[in-house]
Amino acid sequence: MALITINHHTNTLGKHHSFKVILPEEDSQYDTKSEVQPLKSILLLHGLSNDETVYTRYTNIERFANAAHIAVIMPSADHSFYTNMVFGHSYYDYVLEVHDYARQILPLSKKREDNFVAGHSMGGYGTIKMAFTQGDRFAKACFMSSATHLENLLSYEWYDFSPKAIAGDVTSMKELDIEPRALVDRALADGYALPELYMMCGTEDELYQNNLDFKKYLEDHAVDFKYEDGPGGHDWEYWNEGIHKAIQWFAGNRR
Template identity: 35%
Template sequence: MAFFDCHFFSESLGVSASMHVILPQPTTGQIGMESRAVKEKHPTLYLLHGLSDDHTIWMRRTSIERYASEYGLAVVMPAVNRSFYTDMAHGYKYWTFISEELPALARSFFPLSEEREDTFAAGLSMGGYGAIKLALSCPDQFAAGASLSGAVDVVSLVYKRDAVEFGNMFGDLDQIKGSRNDLFHLAEELVRLEGPRPKLYQCCGTEDFLYEDNVRFREHCRAKNLELTYEEEPGTHEWGYWDRKIQSVLNWLPIR
């Protein structure tokens, strides 16, 4: 695998932005790494960080580079700060950045596939919310979305956290339910539309503070007959769990 620390200007944010990118490299001589044969343009996973982290965290806390090498998968890890992957009411347009500008820029910089069938999103905690939001909001762009211990019920979450900070992100907190920032609403909207539906993956530790929220979202998706793979096991909100489960996500992805 090749690793890139990439810094660039974002038109949608109006500031310089950062991402880490790992790309498949065909090699037989690298000790301890397995590399699948690669295409001209790589299948791509957009791997999203949580509320307190940045674009470096997946490389620092897991062996994502080693895991991805077995699948011939490129991984793009952007920084979005404490934005909850939204066009913030008082802040920057991070939803526009992550859903529109970032994929276009990444494909202009690197040999990444433009095909929906080769494009996936995953993330942990806040990033799990962002990944499912991408899959549900942009089903014509993403074939799959995976949430690890995701903040999937943002309506419930905002009343447990700092109301001022979440107000800066979302605006009027009473208006989140039924909006484009509500994953439950996005799931309902998706089933009303004709067209492709993304595969969804969801996991959460049974001792995680977000466990009950994840159970509610699981039941909602099942009621809507969405294609959801759900896994749970003992675990809390920590990197040992996420390092294990990202391997499950990579094995689950519908990589062609």
């Protein structure tokens, strides 16, 4: 198992930036007489107070990924909510650039059926956004404890977090095209090919009711998805178990 930190010049951000990769090892990587076999991979999106290192620090993801023989790409998107910020960097475009760059320079498959996306909280929102705008890239998407009600951001207080940097000088998020329901509506109206979806949230999570509301919205719009809830809060104990389940599902080991 290789754990790689890549610091590269990103054309999207116009500066050097880092992302991490978990790269399982297999025999062809050591055989100079054969072509390296490309690996399946997960684009894994962190939460608001996190960065590209957090899953390797707070979960057993290296062990999970190695057992499933799936690589993991972990970019850093600051407080952007995976958007092209009104006042800030274009992190939505950057994350897609990282996904392309990693698959270009590492032994990773470019086939849709071998690419997945997952994340929690802010990264759960980012996963929803990727699923409903980039379904041609990803075969499966798992969003955990997701921020599904962006209106809450207008009153949310966190260190150096600015909803206006994300959305501009607005009094409501409801009509914005980055709102999860708007993403769903547009994808369905366009007849967009969606990845398989897996939604999960802990019943003690402060975002649980918001997730139930979004679950109903998906059901009302006949979106097919796998849903799971159960005991758990908005914390790493829940996400450690959740990412394990997600990786098993990506690998085809869970129905």
